[in-house]
Amino acid sequence: MSDSKNISFTPESEALIKNLTKRYPEGKHKSALLPALHIAQAEHDGWLSVPVMDKVAELLNLQPIEVYEVASFYSMYNLKPVGKCLIEVCRTSSCWLRGAEDVVKHIEKRLGIKDGETTADGKYTLKTVECLGSCGTAPMLQIGQTFHENLTLDKVDKILEEWKDATNHSTYLNTDTFRKI
Numbered sequence: 096m097s098d099s100k101n102i103s104f105t106p107e108s109e110a111l112i113k114n115l116t117k118r119y120p121e122g123k124h125k126s127a128l129l130p131a132l133h134i135a136q137a138e139h140d141g142w143l144s145v146p147v148m149d150k151v152a153e154l155l156n157l158q159p160i161e162v163y164e165v166a167s168f169y170s171m172y173n174l175k176p177v178g179k180c181l182i183e184v185c186r187t188s189s190c191w192l193r194g195a196e197d198v199v200k201h202i203e204k205r206l207g208i209k210d211g212e213t214t215a216d217g218k219y220t221l222k223t224v225e226c227l228g229s230c231g232t233a234p235m236l237q238i239g240q241t242f243h244e245n246l247t248l249d250k251v252d253k254i255l256e257e258w259k260d261a262t263n264h265s266t267y268l269n270t271d272t273f274r275k276i
């Protein structure tokens with residue numbers, strides 16, 4: 096187990112994570128792990144280091160290995176640093192048939208990186224992922240909470256432009272999401 100003592104969450108995030116466990120029956124607090132990891136990731140630059148995962152384990156009273164197993168299974172959790180703009184391009188059937196490969200190649204060329212890499216300035220990370228459930232509007236990509244659909248290469252250029260001065264990391268969920276539930 097790593098030293099998670101140096102890891103901190105805002106009091107609000109810590110309270111949210113603890114409250115999540117109350118939604119589940121006695122003994123089923125592990126069910127709070129997925130949203131807790133989203134909160135942790137959003138608060139720690141868009142990725143989950145071992146100490147951050149250990150801190151989540153501590154807050155939910157789980158074994159660290161239980162957290163590692165889940166975090167390494169789902170593609171929405173990042174186990175290494177990512178850019179402010181995490182671009183996830185769907186590469187599954189519908190998107191593939193409608194030009195996902197061209198979209199990936201275009202982004203790689205524009206940013207000078209390959210799938211899975213981050214630009215040297217820390218602005219963009221490119222990741223290909225499996226079906227994101229928006230097959231009817233293929234090809235598509237996701238950045239944080241936003242789906243960008245019916246992509247053309249021009250649209251991709253505009254999206255990259257929109258993110259060029261971003262100061263915050265894209266996130267799937269934020270603490271507002273949990274406050275509303």
Ligand code: FES
Nearest residue numbers: 185190227229230
């Ligand atoms: S195949 Fe791309 S969203 Fe389903």
